Amino acid sequence: AQTVTQSQPEMSVQEAETVTLSCTYDTSESDYYLFWYKQPPSRQMILVIRQEAYKQQNATENRFSVNFQKAAKSFSLKISDSQLGDAAMYFCASKAGAGSYQLTFGKGTKLSVIP
Amino acid sequence: EPEVTQTPSHQVTQMGQEVILRCVPISNHLYFYWYRQILGQKVEFLVSFYNNEISEKSEIFDDQFSVERPDGSNFTLKIRSTKLEDSAMYFCATQRLAGGWDTQYFGPGTRLTVL
Numbered sequence: 417a418q419t420v421t422q423s424q425p426e427m428s429v430q431e432a433e434t435v436t437l438s439c440t441y442d443t444s445e446s447d448y449y450l451f452w453y454k455q456p457p458s459r460q461m462i463l464v465i466r467q468e469a470y471k472q473q474n475a476t477e478n479r480f481s482v483n484f485q486k487a488a489k490s491f492s493l494k495i496s497d498s499q500l501g502d503a504a505m506y507f508c509a510s511k512a513g514a515g516s517y518q519l520t521f522g523k524g525t526k527l528s529v530i531p
Numbered sequence: 532e533p534e535v536t537q538t539p540s541h542q543v544t545q546m547g548q549e550v551i552l553r554c555v556p557i558s559n560h561l562y563f564y565w566y567r568q569i570l571g572q573k574v575e576f577l578v579s580f581y582n583n584e585i586s587e588k589s590e591i592f593d594d595q596f597s598v599e600r601p602d603g604s605n606f607t608l609k610i611r612s613t614k615l616e617d618s619a620m621y622f623c624a625t626q627r628l629a630g631g632w633d634t635q636y637f638g639p640g641t642r643l644t645v646l
Contacts, residue, residue, distance in 0.1 A: 449632055460535070461622070461637040468632060507574065516587055517562065517626065518576035519635060 418443045418510045422522035429498045430530050436483075437493040437525045439508030447513030450484070450491045455505040455524075464506070467491065469513075495527075503529045533557045535638035537623050543644045547612050552641045554606045554623030562626040563606045564635060565598065567591070567619040574622065580606065613645045 419442045429435035441450065452464040467475045467484050474482050479496045495502055508522040536555045544550050556563055565577040578588040580598050597609045606625075610617055620642050624635040 453637075458639075460639040463634050463636075466632070466634070513632075517579060517629075517635075518564070518587060518589070519566070519574075519624075520576070521574040523573050 418445070418448070418512065418520040420508050420510050420520050420522040422508050422525050424525045425523070426526045426528070428528040428530055429495070429502075431498055431500060433498055434494060434496045435498055435527065437495075437506050437508075437527065439491045439493070439522055441489050441491060441508070441510050443489075443510060443512070445512045449511045449513065450482075451509045451511070451519070452480070452482070452491075452493045453507045453509060453521075454502075455507065456501075457504070461507065465493065498529050500529050500531065503527055535623055535625050535636050537621075537638035537641050539641060540639065541642045541644070543646065544613055546615055546645055550610050550613055550643065552608045552610075552621050552623075552643070554608075554625075554638055555604060556606055556623070556625035557627070557636055560625035560627045560636070562586075562629065563598075563600070564624040564626070565608045566622045566624060566637075568622065568640075569616075569619045577608070577621075610643075613643075615645050618643055618645045 421440045448469045450467045453461040454464045455461045465477045465480050481494045483492045505524045507524045509519045538553045563580040568574045578592045579586045595611050600606050620640045622640045623638040626635045
């Protein structure tokens with residue numbers, strides 16, 4: 417079984433600044449994947465970034481990067497140069513590597529970007 | 532870019548009535564999922580579907596729920612006799628390939644309100 421915890425229900429950031437969203441997880445799997453999804457208001461969830469647990473190097477996608485601490489079971493998302501369009505709910509999720517493809521989600525963090 | 536679509540966007544029904552929620556997957560995707568999110572709670576996995584069969588289901592997915600892909604395009608979730616606690620956002624997701632690393636693409640959701 418997998419669990420995902422996001423301890424920050426809401427966060428805010430000034431436009432052009434950097435913000436970090438926290439996520440911790442627990443899993444008994446040795447092979448698993450971690451994801452950050454973004455859900456803008458009234459829009460579908462879209463994948464922001466993903467990390468394979470077997471990779472030590474932190475994933476990056478343009479302004480988005482993760483800090484993956486496997487031993488601590490931590491997977492935080494850093495958004496650099498925040499833009500107004502980054503305002504959304506952000507969900508951290510995990511998925512086992514084999515045998516089960518269901519995503520396990522955290523409760524989400526609502527990010528506001530202040531102009 | 533191809534998107535997952537869902538209809539209706541909002542469904543209001545009386546307790547005890549049957550509802551069918553529809554999803555049109557991305558055309559070359561082979562794996563299909565339903566998730567739900569009760570207001571204020573986590574997104575929860577309901578069921579996964581591949582090759583016209585349920586491959587995995589959660590405890591939530593009891594005998595009142597069923598899924599099918601009747602015409603090779605739509606993927607439907609049926610709730611036979613709705614309860615008040617079925618009120619939630621229902622998300623369809625699709626995935627092209629097997630494997631934990633492949634991205635699940637989400638639809639915009641159907642908000643189900645049971646009165």
